[in-house]
Amino acid sequence: MTLTAGSNLEKILKSGQKAVTCECGPPRGADAEHFRHKAAFLKDCADAVNVTDNQTAVVRFCSLAACTILMDMGIEPLMQMVTRDMNRIALQSNVLGAAAVGIKNLLCLTGDHNSFGDHPQSKNVHDLDSVQLLDCVRRMRDEGKMISGTEVDGRPAMFIGAAANPFADPFEFRVVRMAKKIQAGAQFIQTQCIYDMDRFSKFMEMANDMGLTEKCFIMAGITPFKSVGMANYMKKFVPGIIVPDEYITRLKGVPKDKVAEEGIKIAVEQIQQCLEMKGVAGIHLMAIEWEERAPEILKAAGLLPRPKV
Amino acid sequence: MVVAESKPVAEILEMVKDCKKVVVAGCKGCVTVCNSGGEKEVGILASELRIARKAAGNDLEVMEYTCERQCDPEYIEPLDDLAKDADAIVSIACSVGPQYVAARYPYLQVYPGLNTTFIGGSAEHGVFKEYCQACGSCIIGDFGGLCPVARCAKQLMNGPCGGSSGGKCEVGKGQIDCIWHLIYERLKNLGQLHKLEQPWGYKNWSTSREAGPRTMIREELRK
Numbered sequence: 310m311t312l313t314a315g316s317n318l319e320k321i322l323k324s325g326q327k328a329v330t331c332e333c334g335p336p337r338g339a340d341a342e343h344f345r346h347k348a349a350f351l352k353d354c355a356d357a358v359n360v361t362d363n364q365t366a367v368v369r370f371c372s373l374a375a376c377t378i379l380m381d382m383g384i385e386p387l388m389q390m391v392t393r394d395m396n397r398i399a400l401q402s403n404v405l406g407a408a409a410v411g412i413k414n415l416l417c418l419t420g421d422h423n424s425f426g427d428h429p430q431s432k433n434v435h436d437l438d439s440v441q442l443l444d445c446v447r448r449m450r451d452e453g454k455m456i457s458g459t460e461v462d463g464r465p466a467m468f469i470g471a472a473a474n475p476f477a478d479p480f481e482f483r484v485v486r487m488a489k490k491i492q493a494g495a496q497f498i499q500t501q502c503i504y505d506m507d508r509f510s511k512f513m514e515m516a517n518d519m520g521l522t523e524k525c526f527i528m529a530g531i532t533p534f535k536s537v538g539m540a541n542y543m544k545k546f547v548p549g550i551i552v553p554d555e556y557i558t559r560l561k562g563v564p565k566d567k568v569a570e571e572g573i574k575i576a577v578e579q580i581q582q583c584l585e586m587k588g589v590a591g592i593h594l595m596a597i598e599w600e601e602r603a604p605e606i607l608k609a610a611g612l613l614p615r616p617k618v
Numbered sequence: 619m620v621v622a623e624s625k626p627v628a629e630i631l632e633m634v635k636d637c638k639k640v641v642v643a644g645c646k647g648c649v650t651v652c653n654s655g656g657e658k659e660v661g662i663l664a665s666e667l668r669i670a671r672k673a674a675g676n677d678l679e680v681m682e683y684t685c686e687r688q689c690d691p692e693y694i695e696p697l698d699d700l701a702k703d704a705d706a707i708v709s710i711a712c713s714v715g716p717q718y719v720a721a722r723y724p725y726l727q728v729y730p731g732l733n734t735t736f737i738g739g740s741a742e743h744g745v746f747k748e749y750c751q752a753c754g755s756c757i758i759g760d761f762g763g764l765c766p767v768a769r770c771a772k773q774l775m776n777g778p779c780g781g782s783s784g785g786k787c788e789v790g791k792g793q794i795d796c797i798w799h800l801i802y803e804r805l806k807n808l809g810q811l812h813k814l815e816q817p818w819g820y821k822n823w824s825t826s827r828e829a830g831p832r833t834m835i836r837e838e839l840r841k
Contacts, residue, residue, distance in 0.1 A: 393772070397820075419779055422771050422789050433772075440776035440817045456820055474780030479802055482778070485815060489776060493817045501780055548788035549780040 313450065313496065314468035316413035317385045318357040320618040321591075322497060322526040327584060328591030329612050330387060330499065330528060331355040331603050334364055335375040344370075347600040348379055354604050356615055357387040357414050359499070359593070363394065366426025373403060376412050387470070388412050391420025396436040397445070397456055404446055408465030416470040416499065417442040440493045443471055447494025471495035473527075475512035476505060477549040484515040491525045498525055499593040502532040502543070505551040506582055513586045522588030529583035532595045533576035533606060536568055537561055573606055580610040619648035619739065620712040621746045622655060622732040627666050630708060633729040634667070637678065637705035642667070642731065643697060643719065644684035645711035652746055655710035655732055657684040663710060663731060688715030694722045701726060737768075754825030754832065760813060762804035767821075769797035775818040778802070 310323050321328045331351045336343045351358050358379055362372040376386035388407050392400065404415065419439040423431050437445065445456050446469050453464050471490040475483050487498060503509045509529070516522055534540045537560045544552035556575055563571045576594075583589050592612065596603045607613050634640050642664045649655030664680040671678035681700045686693045688711035697719065701707060706727035709716035713734040720728040736748035751768040757775075758765045767773050771789040778798030781788030785799045805811050823829075 419772055419774065422781070424771075424789050435773040436823065437820070438772065438774045438776050441820055444817055444819075472780070477778065477780045477782050478784060478796075479778075479782075479799060482802055482814070486776070486778075489815065489817050548783050 314413040314466045316357065316468045317618065318387065318414050319468040319496075321356045321616060324616075324618055326616050326618075327589075327612065328356050328526070328528060329354065329607060329615060330357050330359055330591070330593045331600070332359040332361065332593070332595040332597070333375075333379075333600060334361045334597070335369040335372070337367065337369050339370055341370075341378055344375060344378060345382065348382060348384060350600045351603055352382065352384050353615060354607050354613065355384075355594075356591075357385040359387045359389055359416065359595075362389040362391045362418070362420065363426075364389075364421065366393065366421045366423045366428070368427060373407055373410075373412075376407065377410055380411060385414070386412055387414035387416055389416045389418060390442070391418045392435060392437045392439060392442050393420035393423060393433050396434050400437065400442060401445065401449065401455055404449065404465050404467070405461065405463075408467060409463075413466060413468055414470065415446060415467045416472065417446060417495070418472055439471060440489055443469060443490055443494040468496055469494050470497040470499060472501065473498045474501035474549050475503070475509050476501060476551045480508070480512075484512060484519060484521070487516065488519060488521055491521060495525060497590070498527045500528065500530040502530050502550055502595060503579065503583065504543075504556060505553055506579070508551065509583070510586055513588050517588045522590075526590035527588055528591040528593040529580075529586075529589050530593045530595060531576055531579050531583070532597060533599065533602065534560060534568075534572035535599055536572070540572075569602075573602060573609070576606050577609045580606070580612070584610075619651050619737070620714075620734060621652045621736050621738045621748075622649050622712045622734045624654055624659070624663070624710070625731055625733055627663070627670065630663070630729065630731055631667065631670055634678065634706055634708065637727070639679040639681070639704050640667070641681045641683060641697065641700045641704045641707045643688070643707055643709045643711070643715070644682075645688040645709075645715055646684055647687045647689065647711070649711055649732065650684075652740070653744075655712075655715075659710060660684050663708070667708075685711070685715075688712075688718055691718060691722065694718050697722075752826070753821075753823070755822060757821070760818065761801045762808060762810070764797055764801050764804060766797055766801065769795075774798065775821055 333348050360372045360375045372388050376388045379386040417439050423433045449461050450464050453461050473487040540557050543550050580592050642660050644655050644660035660682050664682045667680050701723050707719050708729045708731045709719050710731035716728045716730045737750040738746050738748040741747045753767050782796040786792045787794040787796045
């Protein structure tokens with residue numbers, strides 16, 4: 310097994326076992342205890358825990374600091390980094406710093422637009438986009454060079470990932486764009502929340518046909534519904550997410566105090582359906598502000614205990 | 619053209635509140651084309667200022683003049699006669715205008731009457747859209763002649779992002795076309811989709827504002 314970073318996540322994926330990542334967002338303040346409390350639920354559930362980088366363009370404590378807290382807790386972090394807020398100087402600096410403190414997994418994103426966040430009057434950066442950031446990190450790691458051509462003094466050993474959204478348009482280009490990310494440097498992909506199974510299945514078929522699942526590990530993104538309101542909100546207001554009506558009907562069809570259980574049941578079914586698809590290498594569970602329910606979802610889906618590699 | 623829109627009259631009234639006599643100076647260039655700073659708009663703004671101040675019992679004398687252009691020093695010169703008696707000049711050119719006016723009259727207050735919005739064109743009568751950010755090294759040849767720098771909310775060189783839905787951008791509540799969707803459709807029509815299969819490299823922003831205010835020198839014209 311040739312490893313580029315030697316992270317737990319990389320080892321599990323390369324061993325051919327289905328991997329699990331979970332997401333944990335830092336709080337909107339300096340309350341590290343709250344973050345530790347949420348992360349503790351994920352400790353033995355995930356092969357690595359994604360730490361978001363000011364997700365939805367809302368200010369939170371920074372990903373790099375949150376990753377070091379996870380490491381202190383014995384949890385492997387997967388640092389997310391968006392190009393919205395930093396130019397190539399700051400991005401490269403953070404990649405090097407992250408590697409220096411021992412972070413081994415990095416997810417390169419462009420990030421949600423700042424007009425949706427809590428500081429819509431801010432200036433955005435977008436010096437690079439996600440594809441360029443992937444290329445930049447791969448180049449620093451494999452060629453030992455910064456974008457400028459300057460030699461790095463110590464290469465950042467990162468297992469590099471990217472996001473893909475099979476539910477945005479134009480559909481036929483989504484897999485081509487994913488191929489571009491893989492070419493730029495992505496070794497694994499975490500998808501946007503999947504609800505439309507037919508479309509995701511078609512996307513995976515295209516990825517298989519293009520040989521992408523041979524080059525890259527595709528992890529299916531799952532977000533459980535906590536309520537009917539959340540399902541409706543995602544259907545109507547979150548761009549690039551498709552929520553079929555059947556799920557909303559199912560959630561509405563159970564007594565109010567059973568909606569959360571039904572949401573979890575749906576998530577477990579979705580995980581199982583995704584894992585049956587050819588080329589799906591793992592699950593990325595984004596239980597948003599519902600970290601405490603992640604263990605039971607993963608257990609019901611047959612993904613616990615996690616393998617040791 | 620440079621597109622600009624009028625500032626609210628209340629904001630302009632606040633700027634000139636201590637003045638007794640002002641010049642409203644228009645421009646026959648871009649702002650005439652986008653109906654915000656030409657001769658007609660000079661007349662309208664001058665009347666609005668006079669009426670508002672009269673109603674407030676504090677008359678304001680407003681002189682009107684529309685320059686051939688305000689982005690050439692020689693076309694500012696005709697303002698000299700009006701400027702010598704005025705307390706302030708309100709320029710309703712793009713923001714280049716008031717700066718040229720200020721440079722010519724070091725001891726006179728100069729106020730902008732417009733907000734300069736973007737480099738663009740008209741989409742239909744009364745609707746203007748942004749097309750260029752003057753990045754200084756045009757790359758639209760790689761993208762079917764369409765500009766992702768000015769027209770993609772995230773300035774992606776490798777779009778479209780996950781927020782592209784039904785040909786629209788997630789930013790702007792469905793009012794903005796996803797330029798990457800248009801680039802994709804156009805290159806498909808041209809049989810050039812292969813152009814989108816390779817990662818597009820790093821944009822050189824040093825020709826843009828990022829390297830500081832820019833000067834262009836045409837030596838052959840200076841001789």
